[in-house]
Amino acid sequence: MHKKFFERLDSLENExxxxxxxxxKIESPTDDKESVDRAGSFIIRxxxxxxxxxxxxxxxxxxxxxxxxxxxxVNRKALVYxxxxxxxxxxxxFGKDIVKxxxxxxxxxxxxxxxxxxxxxxxxx
Numbered sequence: 001m002h003k004k005f006f007e008r009l010d011s012l013e014n015e016x017x018x019x020x021x022x023x024x025k026i027e028s029p030t031d032d033k034e035s036v037d038r039a040g041s042f043i044i045r046x047x048x049x050x051x052x053x054x055x056x057x058x059x060x061x062x063x064x065x066x067x068x069x070x071x072x073x074v075n076r077k078a079l080v081y082x083x084x085x086x087x088x089x090x091x092x093x094f095g096k097d098i099v100k101x102x103x104x105x106x107x108x109x110x111x112x113x114x115x116x117x118x119x120x121x122x123x124x125x
Contacts, residue, residue, distance in 0.1 A: 012123060017106070019046060020119040021099045024108040028063075030086040036063030039085045043118060044068075052125065070125045081121035084114045 028039040053069040099108035
């Protein structure tokens with residue numbers, strides 16, 4: 001059983017890295033609603049592609065919060081991941097090549113913090 005789990009996990013590595021890199025290329029400073037919502041929409045599309053349910057609450061000034069649900073009809077205790085989509089860096093702070101991978105390490109806005117956590121949670125689901 002564990003062998004199948006790790007084989008499945010390994011098979012998703014390239015897809016996961018590509019998703020995280022594309023998400024991090026969407027610069028999303030906190031005070032830029034349009035950019036934060038663009039990053040959120042990218043995540044929502046992936047969640048729906050994976051078969052998850054999504055609910056979005058429209059906000060007039062800040063990025064729209066959303067909830068991604070997996071197995072919502074299951075009658076068990078819930079496990080909740082909470083994350084933010086915005087980054088503190090102003091647009092352009094990372095130059096032309098926003099995301100770089102050097103020696104197997106990815107660099108870019110949100111790679112470790114918010115967006116890295118979102119990608120990990122989504123793929124864990």
